[in-house]
Amino acid sequence: MSDKLSNSLFTAWGKLTASQWGGRAAFALLAIAVAIMPLFDFPQRAFWVRVVGYAGLYIILGLGLNVVVGFSGLLNLGYAAFYAIGAYTYALLASDFFGLHFSFWLLLPIAAGLAALAGFLLGLPVMRTRGDYLAIVTLGFGEIIRILITNLRGLTNGSQGVIGIDSPMLFGLEIHTGTHFYYLIFVFGLIMIFFTTRLSNSRLGRAWNAIREDEDAAEMTGINTNHYKLLAFSVGAFMGGLGGVIFAAWQGSIFPDNFNLFVSINTLSLIIIGGLGSIPGVVIGSFALIALPDILRQFSDYRQLLFGLLLVIMMTVRPQGFIPSRRLQMELKPENGEIEPEPDEKQTPEVAEAPTGANPS
Numbered sequence: 351m352s353d354k355l356s357n358s359l360f361t362a363w364g365k366l367t368a369s370q371w372g373g374r375a376a377f378a379l380l381a382i383a384v385a386i387m388p389l390f391d392f393p394q395r396a397f398w399v400r401v402v403g404y405a406g407l408y409i410i411l412g413l414g415l416n417v418v419v420g421f422s423g424l425l426n427l428g429y430a431a432f433y434a435i436g437a438y439t440y441a442l443l444a445s446d447f448f449g450l451h452f453s454f455w456l457l458l459p460i461a462a463g464l465a466a467l468a469g470f471l472l473g474l475p476v477m478r479t480r481g482d483y484l485a486i487v488t489l490g491f492g493e494i495i496r497i498l499i500t501n502l503r504g505l506t507n508g509s510q511g512v513i514g515i516d517s518p519m520l521f522g523l524e525i526h527t528g529t530h531f532y533y534l535i536f537v538f539g540l541i542m543i544f545f546t547t548r549l550s551n552s553r554l555g556r557a558w559n560a561i562r563e564d565e566d567a568a569e570m571t572g573i574n575t576n577h578y579k580l581l582a583f584s585v586g587a588f589m590g591g592l593g594g595v596i597f598a599a600w601q602g603s604i605f606p607d608n609f610n611l612f613v614s615i616n617t618l619s620l621i622i623i624g625g626l627g628s629i630p631g632v633v634i635g636s637f638a639l640i641a642l643p644d645i646l647r648q649f650s651d652y653r654q655l656l657f658g659l660l661l662v663i664m665m666t667v668r669p670q671g672f673i674p675s676r677r678l679q680m681e682l683k684p685e686n687g688e689i690e691p692e693p694d695e696k697q698t699p700e701v702a703e704a705p706t707g708a709n710p711s
Contacts, residue, residue, distance in 0.1 A: 388529045399528045405641040406535040412632040414589025420627035422582040423562030425485040428492025432465040432587040434609035436594025441512040454518035465591025466584045473583035500606040511605035531600045625671025634672045
């Protein structure tokens with residue numbers, strides 16, 4: 351058994367191309383650089399820790415939305431709702447608001463599970479909705495959740511938000527500094543990258559890709575599209591709720607404005623810029639869209655202009671994103687690099703015409 355496993359592993363590693371090796375090496379170097387960055391003392395260290403940590407939080411959100419939009423092709427503009435559900439679940443049960451102080455590690459799966467349940471319930475009535483109509487429904491859902499947490503003052507404290515949220519404890523150590531949360535986000539980001547990578551390469555991921563390419567064809571091949579779409583909504587919402595819990599614990603206070611439409615737009619934009627369905631693209635898109643505007647704050651008069659110019663140039667030169675999904679590249683470009691003609695464009699053998707006046711028999 352061990353010999354078979356080792357042989358299969360060597361075979362898998364042997365099939366990696368030079369570009370794949372280069373991509374894995376670049377990702378490993380980036381992970382090492384991010385991991386050791388807070389260990390050095392340099393000017394504005396706290397600022398950089400917060401900027402990179404915030405980008406890491408959006409990596410978690412982007413990976414969750416990438417399951418829905420990138421893997422399954424379901425356009426979701428209300429993703430901030432699941433982020434809010436996770437954050438408020440933790441905030442209300444780990445603060446002085448209700449006098450409850452449950453553990454972070456206990457509430458983490460509970461809050462993410464409630465967000466997944468909300469994603470499942472959202473998916474039920476929109477099973478037959480596609481494209482722009484699905485986007486409108488999910489946009490409305492996101493706004494409904496934001497309005498509810500603003501107006502239900504007895505439950506959420508309304509626009510005044512929830513303050514004094516408990517910090518996580520790990521083996522007696524209180525996680526309360528920016529560096530502590532930086533590493534907490536780093537670890538959860540790695541776990542989510544591994545999780546979504548395994549999902550993408552699984553039977554479930556292939557079913558999602560089939561639905562993304564052609565839902566009707568996928569259903570005709572025997573794929574239960576409703577079942578897999580509900581799974582996509584639930585898995586994506588779970589990861590959004592997970593990010594919400596970490597955000598609430600990190601901030602120590604949350605308000606309804608933290609979960610407005612721009613959160614959903616930014617998360618969707620980063621996976622489009624990075625490359626739909628691409629997990630490394632989510633990482634690059636998060637740093638480009640979330641960290642870069644903060645880095646350019648020193649050019650405050652021209653920051654938005656420079657950022658907008660970079661986006662326009664990137665979308666013009668490379669509209670498929672920084673690191674497009676390898677599977678999408680294979681679907682769009684044959685291995686020989688040549689585009690196959692359409693069936694109606696293929697040449698058909700010419701039929702010799704019979705001489706005029708000839709007897710057809």
